[in-house]
Amino acid sequence: MNSAANVTSSSVAEKFRDIAQSCRPDLRAGHFAWDAWRALTGAGLWRLPVPENLGGTGGTWTQFVEAFEAIVSTLRSVGFAMALANQATLIRALLAHGSPAQLDRHLPCLLDGAVGATAISEKGTGTEVRALETRLTHDGNDYRLDGHKYNISHAPNAQLVLVVASCSHHEKRATALVLLDPARDGVGRTAPQETLGVTDLPIGDITFSNVGIGAHELLGEPAAGLKLLMDIASMNRALFGLLCADVVRPFLSDALAYVAARATLGATLDTHQHVQRRLVEIEIGAQRSRWMALSALDQLLSQHPAALANCSIAKLGGARDLAQAALHLLAIHGSDGYRRGALATFVADALAMGSAGGTEEMHSRNIFSQMQRTAAATAAIR
Missing domain, CATH: 2.40.110.10 (Butyryl-CoA Dehydrogenase, subunit A, domain 2)
Incomplete structure (x- = not known):
């Protein structure tokens, strides 16, 4: 993967952004967007990073991530984005650790959109x-x-x-x-x-x-089970961190338009420094989370020893930034945002990322454990 990828210039991103845009009416609270899932599957989303001899298109994980970001930043759904990340994680687990028989049995179904958990x-x-x-x-x-x-x-x-x-x-x-x-x-x-x-x-x-x-x-093998699980879970953590950065994008665009149009006492809201500060904080958090997640994915796919800790950092930091962004958006929209609707749903969804994929405590333990290993290795070299 190349963390310098820019989703705005990729033909893959454009293709899947268009599909996601056409599927937006299918997204409703309380209902999984099966039409969107089938449309993305039919367009070859799951086949992007899979070798041709295994039924894929022979692409890369960079291409999948470009598609993932385009979809997540368009559809406005934390839950659907989580489902995308979970499916990709299971596909990579099979590719990286599955036996030939397991690949033959399970991979074709997943590539055709059968949901994994x-x-x-x-x-x-x-x-x-x-x-x-x-x-x-x-x-x-x-x-x-x-x-x-x-x-x-x-x-x-x-x-x-x-x-x-x-x-x-x-x-x-x-x-x-x-x-x-x-x-x-x-x-x-x-x-x-x-x-x-x-x-x-x-x-x-x-x-x-x-x-x-x-x-x-x-x-x-069970003897290596924990090591395999850490590798598998790290992919999920990094993708969760990335979705935290991407899913806020359309809501930030809405907020920019809202503060430019909403006027009080002859001045639009975007002229107030405290409103500007909230919007800037959302942008900083989204950029911070995105680049941390992309770097962690780079490390994981290249088997860098720091990947385990950094994937946890990506998820932990992304969840924090997303929760703070949701609260900023709620404050900007005031009572309009508190009414039941897209923003109120987003705020509740954003809070879910605090525990999805592991709590802060669990990730903190993992990060601290990796810090101890690094310190011990450094001491041994000295």
Whole structure:
């Protein structure tokens, strides 16, 4: 990936921006935009970074990111942007870590728009991998899966789920990644649950009760499961950071037009320094989040050792900047913004990013852990 990419000059970006613009009427609170999903899939969104021999167009992740930014900055939906990021993360997980048989079985469906989900979070432990209670236990040469996943995006309708579970490996606790068809016996799913924000994204729970799992359904080996998960999750974190920067763009444009037109006592709002300051803070936050996320993606795709920490920083910083931007926009629009409508929905959605993809505490622990590793490595060299 090249972080110098400019989405405004890319033919890929223009193509997907036009599609997203045509699909905007399909976006409604409380309803996932399936027409938009199918239109983007039909235009080849998921095939962009996939090699031709695996059914893709042989493009790059740079092209996908250009398309992603164009879509997110057009559609105005945090929930739909999260779904795009989650699908891309699962596709990359298969490309990077899947076996030939797993690629043959699962990749074509995902490229055709079958929705995938990644199930990490649990009600009592959140996304703290070391405390997960979902268990994978040996059953002869195969396994059994038991547990409960909580607040999982697209849990109600996903056709493939990457389940993260604890297991024993040579009498040590390990992390197993299971590629699961959720339609099988022993898997239960709730209807979409009511949430404060991102109501257009189906979020629910998944339960596993003595579900038979073949050894061939594990993504990688449990001994390396945690390392693989950190790589997979880092992609999601960086894309979440990027969506935080991009999704605010149309709302910032609206605000600029609003303050230029709204006049009080003969002066438009954009002549007031405190209004200018709020708009500038939104712009600074969006630019800061965007370039941090793009740089983190660069590092991840080039396997730079700093990528794990920087992808967490990108997500953590992006969520903070987005929440602050939403509050600035609400203040600028005053009582107009507080009425139920697009801006009020956006404010609730923006707050959801504080916990989506991991809480601040979880990301802070990850960043601190990487800081300790770097300090230890530096001390050893000295």
